Amino acid sequence: EEKASRNKGKAPHLRPPALVDIRLVSAKTGYGMEGLVSRLQRSWKCAGDVYLLGATNSGKSTLFNTLLRSDYCKSRAPDIIDRATVSPWPGTTLNLLKFPIINPTCDRIFRRQERLKEEAAKTEDQLSIEEKKYLNQLKKQGYLVGRVGRTFQQQKSSTEIDFDPDMLSYSMDEDPRDPPKKHEEREEFTHNEVKDARWCFDTPGIVKEDCVLNLLTEKEVKLVLPSHAIVPRTFILKPGMVLFLAALGRIDYLEGEKPAWFSVLASNLLPVHVTTLSNADTIYEKHTAQEFLKVPMGGEERMKEFPPLVPQDITLKGIGTTEAVADIKLSSAGWVAVTAHAEEELLLRAYTPKGTALVVREPPLLPYISTIRGARIPGTPAYRTKKPPSFVENLRTTGSR
Ligand SMILES: Nc1nc2c(ncn2[C@@H]2O[C@H](COP(=O)(O)OP(=O)(O)O)[C@@H](O)[C@H]2O)c(=O)[nH]1
Ligand SMILES: [Mg+2]
Structure with missing residues (x-):
């Protein structure tokens, strides 16, 4: 229009x-x-x-x-x-x-x-x-x-x-x-x-100014761009908990009544780490550029030239336990679909490296993604991953499959 x-x-x-x-x-x-x-x-x-x-x-x-x-x-x-x-x-x-x-x-x-x-x-x-x-x-x-x-x-x-x-x-x-x-x-x-x-x-293509890939080395880009089918990873977070996607994105669940589900859609090679608000800053400082958070890589020297994470507050209202309300897109590192109880109001704070785009996508791209998950891993906020089956087009399917 x-x-x-x-x-x-x-x-x-x-x-x-x-x-x-x-x-x-x-x-x-x-x-x-x-x-x-x-x-x-x-x-x-x-x-x-x-x-x-x-x-x-x-x-x-x-x-x-x-x-x-x-x-x-x-x-x-x-x-x-x-x-x-x-x-x-x-x-x-x-x-x-x-x-x-x-x-x-x-x-x-x-x-x-x-x-x-x-x-x-x-x-x-x-x-x-x-x-x-x-x-x-x-x-x-x-x-x-x-x-x-x-x-x-x-x-x-x-x-x-x-x-x-x-x-x-x-x-x-x-x-x-x-x-x-x-x-x-x-x-x-x-x-x-x-x-x-x-x-x-x-053609060589158009360079997006606010893309996180511009900040990364070739080795890092290879981890961030998925080479295999992405297996969704779902976590259940209570208010006061924090989710890191490598050291490229962070989402804090600040306020809400009930737990909510956070489904990460990103390269399987990027680690996801869940912690508490009180530990988050220390973890970021201590482990960024180390094996633990993986990207960026190269230790303190690397982090000197890497922009700090900057926050943006996000409020969402849940629409039920099977359907995500929005995607939080952490530049090109991936996105996190948020699923919350109906009418539940959430206050989140999401972070991406300075100068890169953080986008709230509403409605989400894959609303039912949190339902594709394995059993909860006892004592952790994580669920076992479950790889959805592949579909081959233009082949007659046999009865046995
Ligand atoms: N899953 C998937 N990955 C793709 C697809 N097309 C490209 N890629 C991957 O995306 C990355 C960039 O692709 P490339 O063709 O070099 O992008 P270009 O910069 O636009 O030429 C590579 O790692 C590709 O393997 C696709 O259709 N599906
Ligand atoms: Mg090309």
């Missing part, structure tokens, strides 16, 4: 183009990717080049790499283009990487649909040993898993006769007279392959 009123007076060519679609995907596990490729191909007629834009570490290069090995990219390109550098360190994508986008001709779309149908009819047991192994690896990385494949394979060597009708039919973007090169030769695009090509670009 705000956008609409801002754009009202503007000339049509100054208005940002309308949002045409939103997709939930994981470039890392392939979830939703085939759907995204089909959607992008439907826009072929109206689109020119494609740019992947977003904040650093939002996953542009990972998305670029997944698109590179999908039907979105011309079949010769993955062999030629070095895969985009996926790096946890912001700004490492230095040169603009690009690949040529395949022209989705009717014939190609038909063959792609046939392949997708075949894939969806398979069960997990019917996959090859390698595919199964790969799928299990993906399940460790995320809860939503998908499989990304290619319909159009490049002829690999002159002995393998892999009949490709696109090589013989007349097409606008490829010259059928241009024979595929032998594998040993250094591959390069021919003039015909690139002269009318549309390109998909990876």
